[in-house]
Amino acid sequence: MPTPYGPKADAGPPGLAAKLLGFCEELRGEGVAVGTSEMLDAFAALSEVGWTSRADFREALAATIAKSQDDRRVFELLFERYFFRTAEAEAVQRGVTEHAEGAPPAGEGERFDISELSEAIREAMMAGDEDRMRDLARLAIAAFGRAEGSGVVGVDVQRIRRTLGLTAGAQPPTADGGERPPIDREQLTGFERHLRRELERDLIERTETLPPSRPLAELDRALPTSPTQDLAAVHRAVSQMKRRLATLGHEQRGRKKGQMVDVRRTMRASLETGGVPLRLRYRPKRPRRPEIYVLCDVSTSVTSASVFFLSVLHALHDSFRKLRSFVFIERISEVTDVFEHERDFAAIAQKISSEGGVADVSGYTDYGRVWLEFLTEISEELDPRSTVIVLGDARTNGREPHAEVFAQIAERAGRLFWLNPEPKLYWNYGDSVMAAYERHCDGAFECWTTKHLENFVNVVAGAAPTPE
Amino acid sequence: MWEQREQRQGKIRHGSVIIIGAMADGSVAEVKEALAGVGYLADEPAALVSFLAQKLGKPVLVEGPAGVGKTELAKALSRATGRELVRLQCYEGLDEAKAMYEWNYRKQLLRIQAGGSQGDWDDIQDDIFSAEFLLERPLMQAIASPEPVVLLIDEIDKTDQEFEAMLLELLSDFQMTIPELGRIEATTMPIVVLTSNDSRELTEALKRRCLYLWLDYPNLEREMEIVRLHAPDISETLARKLVEVIGMIRALDLKKPPSIAESIDWARTLLLMGADDIDRETFTQSMSIIVKHRTDIDLVAERVGVKLADPLRAEG
Numbered sequence: 148m149p150t151p152y153g154p155k156a157d158a159g160p161p162g163l164a165a166k167l168l169g170f171c172e173e174l175r176g177e178g179v180a181v182g183t184s185e186m187l188d189a190f191a192a193l194s195e196v197g198w199t200s201r202a203d204f205r206e207a208l209a210a211t212i213a214k215s216q217d218d219r220r221v222f223e224l225l226f227e228r229y230f231f232r233t234a235e236a237e238a239v240q241r242g243v244t245e246h247a248e249g250a251p252p253a254g255e256g257e258r259f260d261i262s263e264l265s266e267a268i269r270e271a272m273m274a275g276d277e278d279r280m281r282d283l284a285r286l287a288i289a290a291f292g293r294a295e296g297s298g299v300v301g302v303d304v305q306r307i308r309r310t311l312g313l314t315a316g317a318q319p320p321t322a323d324g325g326e327r328p329p330i331d332r333e334q335l336t337g338f339e340r341h342l343r344r345e346l347e348r349d350l351i352e353r354t355e356t357l358p359p360s361r362p363l364a365e366l367d368r369a370l371p372t373s374p375t376q377d378l379a380a381v382h383r384a385v386s387q388m389k390r391r392l393a394t395l396g397h398e399q400r401g402r403k404k405g406q407m408v409d410v411r412r413t414m415r416a417s418l419e420t421g422g423v424p425l426r427l428r429y430r431p432k433r434p435r436r437p438e439i440y441v442l443c444d445v446s447t448s449v450t451s452a453s454v455f456f457l458s459v460l461h462a463l464h465d466s467f468r469k470l471r472s473f474v475f476i477e478r479i480s481e482v483t484d485v486f487e488h489e490r491d492f493a494a495i496a497q498k499i500s501s502e503g504g505v506a507d508v509s510g511y512t513d514y515g516r517v518w519l520e521f522l523t524e525i526s527e528e529l530d531p532r533s534t535v536i537v538l539g540d541a542r543t544n545g546r547e548p549h550a551e552v553f554a555q556i557a558e559r560a561g562r563l564f565w566l567n568p569e570p571k572l573y574w575n576y577g578d579s580v581m582a583a584y585e586r587h588c589d590g591a592f593e594c595w596t597t598k599h600l601e602n603f604v605n606v607v608a609g610a611a612p613t614p615e
Numbered sequence: 616m617w618e619q620r621e622q623r624q625g626k627i628r629h630g631s632v633i634i635i636g637a638m639a640d641g642s643v644a645e646v647k648e649a650l651a652g653v654g655y656l657a658d659e660p661a662a663l664v665s666f667l668a669q670k671l672g673k674p675v676l677v678e679g680p681a682g683v684g685k686t687e688l689a690k691a692l693s694r695a696t697g698r699e700l701v702r703l704q705c706y707e708g709l710d711e712a713k714a715m716y717e718w719n720y721r722k723q724l725l726r727i728q729a730g731g732s733q734g735d736w737d738d739i740q741d742d743i744f745s746a747e748f749l750l751e752r753p754l755m756q757a758i759a760s761p762e763p764v765v766l767l768i769d770e771i772d773k774t775d776q777e778f779e780a781m782l783l784e785l786l787s788d789f790q791m792t793i794p795e796l797g798r799i800e801a802t803t804m805p806i807v808v809l810t811s812n813d814s815r816e817l818t819e820a821l822k823r824r825c826l827y828l829w830l831d832y833p834n835l836e837r838e839m840e841i842v843r844l845h846a847p848d849i850s851e852t853l854a855r856k857l858v859e860v861i862g863m864i865r866a867l868d869l870k871k872p873p874s875i876a877e878s879i880d881w882a883r884t885l886l887l888m889g890a891d892d893i894d895r896e897t898f899t900q901s902m903s904i905i906v907k908h909r910t911d912i913d914l915v916a917e918r919v920g921v922k923l924a925d926p927l928r929a930e931g
Binding site for chain 2: 180182184185188191192195196197202203206207209210211213214215216219411414415417418421422
């Protein structure tokens with residue numbers, strides 16, 4: 148699988164270093180930014196901790212390679228898989244099998260009856276004892292896994308679980324009528340993971356081949372908190388945008404006019420003249436931070452795009468301090484607070500839909516009314532250094548578009564951009580009145596992927612109208 | 616948090632007794648022990664990263680929810696190593712003059728006026744841009760200190776990205792450039808701990824230079840140990856009950872879940888109240904120690920309070 152960092156390394160020479168490099172390659176393939184400096188750190192860290200302790204080994208790698216919660220999650224998934232596969236591949240290559248030593252096949256020495264075994268497993272699950280769970284999983288497989296195995300790991304796992312009578316939730320009472328604490332879903336999944344692992348190991352041993360590795364399923368790696376995988380990409384594009392907007396169109400004008408004398412610097416400069424403040428020093432004019440107003444359509448016609456738009460908003464809030472955001476359907480509603488007090492994207496999305504305060508009677512957008520409301524609410528604060536960004540499809544549902552009001556907004560604001568989630572081809576068809584609005588915009592762009600967003604950023608940077 | 620002697624900014628000298636010559640060339644287990652010796656029960660990852668930070672001489676970026684002991688880790692490191700703690704509390708608008716150094720221009724002025732009559736201009740010129748006229752701020756302090764220190768940069772996510780960029784030279788090379796004086800290199804290797812509440816994504820460049828540690832709320836057993844360490848008089852059953860209730864409260868969707876420090880405060884409060892079990896009455900009375908938001912209080916009372924035994928009914 149080719150990665151952005153070049154073709155994927157082949158298995159390479161044996162040894163830990165090569166295996167680690169291979170592991171980093173896999174991480175890169177999954178989108179974790181592992182740089183050379185991280186790898187050097189990882190090696191340096193490993194020379195300080197013992198390799199024999201699995202926990203230390205993993206934590207040392209994680210501390211140097213995975214630099215965020217998201218990365219850490221991918222790291223955990225890959226770590227398990229990669230080193231399991233690596234160990235098994237090595238075992239196959241060298242022909243090591245677990246029963247080779249003439250040890251009695253498991254399950255022969257001690258005859259477990261099912262209820263005893265499942266009891267022991269319950270205990271191990273309650274105690275969260277990983278080693279014991281693994282041993283018991285092997286025992287369970289040995290006891291009644293192999294003979295009637297279907298060969299499909301997932302099926303076998305469930306079959307063994309059912310045979311043992313293990314379920315999540317409340318547990319049946321013990322034989323002598325005592326109560327047992329309930330087992331929760333996670334504990335059970337933990338045991339199933341051990342079962343699966345041991346079955347896979349078994350299968351590899353029998354067939355002496357490794358199943359093909361495949362990239363992580365999107366669902367596996369998605370953090371429960373980030374519904375869109377694009378979130379990180381959106382954040383990158385927006386932080387790029389921040390740099391562009393911050394330096395654009397803020398050339399210093401009228402240098403001396405209205406400047407403040409900087410007492411501290413003047414005193415400091417006066418040292419050159421023996422403490423007599425001959426030369427006045429002024430406070431430097433810092434380029435002003437751009438003020439941004441974002442209006443985001445969240446009506447049903449843009450449902451598919453609104454998650455994307457909300458993630459754009461989310462990213463914008465991360466980058467800009469002077470940002471006010473609004474969502475609208477029929478009427479407009481400010482959601483700046485929601486973004487400022489919530490960090491978690493899922494929570495934001497939920498809050499906006501539940502208490503965004505969007506008066507949503509018909510579910511149809513009324514652009515004309517939105518402009519009017521926006522103008523009355525904000526008009527005083529709009530000035531030439533403010534940037535307005537509209538995220539919407541310009542479908543008015545046959546209502547009055549009030550393009551003249553929109554023109555007023557455009558006039559007051561320094562710059563006005565429109566991002567439309569529909570392909571340009573569909574603009575002005577049906578009830579879309581994009582043309583009426585587009586005339587007043589400094590730019591209108593189609594935007595439904597992060598690629599488009601980056602494009603928008605580039606165009607804004609390259610072709611932005613310079614003031615004066 | 617658990618230490619009362621704390622200043623917002625600047626130096627704290629701990630009368631530490633633990634000598635960790637052993638810690639510097641010890642193992643992970645020894646680091647863990649040393650931290651426990653000064654009242655910080657680190658979990659495996661935290662101990663390992665602290666160990667690596669010393670071994671590799673790299674800064675540590677600690678992230679996690681509020682109140683899991685991020686700042687406390689730095690303080691414990693300082694106590695365990697017997698190093699001085701230099702703390703830089705970050706806030707919006709923090710700049711070089713507050714974080715690194717500033718010329719003491721008043722003193723410079725005085726020097727000029729005092730020496731002006733002799734007229735030895737060259738001397739003055741050399742003099743007023745010397746270290747004597749430099750006001751050291753925390754970062755400078757950490758670099759220039761002759762003794763190795765622990766530098767805590769607290770809540771880095773509160774600052775601007777520009778400030779992060781300024782830190783890069785310090786974090787990667789442990790040096791600082793002052794135009795008039797040139798480059799100042801650290802003579803001793805400080806342990807640098809940065810904490811972040813994850814309120815903003817930090818830049819890649821900063822993360823690249825750091826070891827990463829995610830601290831989360833401890834599990835029941837560990838939290839129980841922590842509580843019993845800091846409130847030694849509490850009985851085991853009460854401590855268990857307490858951390859279980861805290862766990863239940865954290866599982867709710869609260870504005871501000873209770874921190875570890877608040878668990879400890881609550882344990883101490885219960886001791887003062889002379890309670891030997893957490894029933895509904897003691898819970899309602901002391902709830903304000905752990906839940907500090909109007910809406911949270913209602914939610915907790917509704918969801919957790921009712922699960923506790925009702926003392927009146929139990930007697931009747």
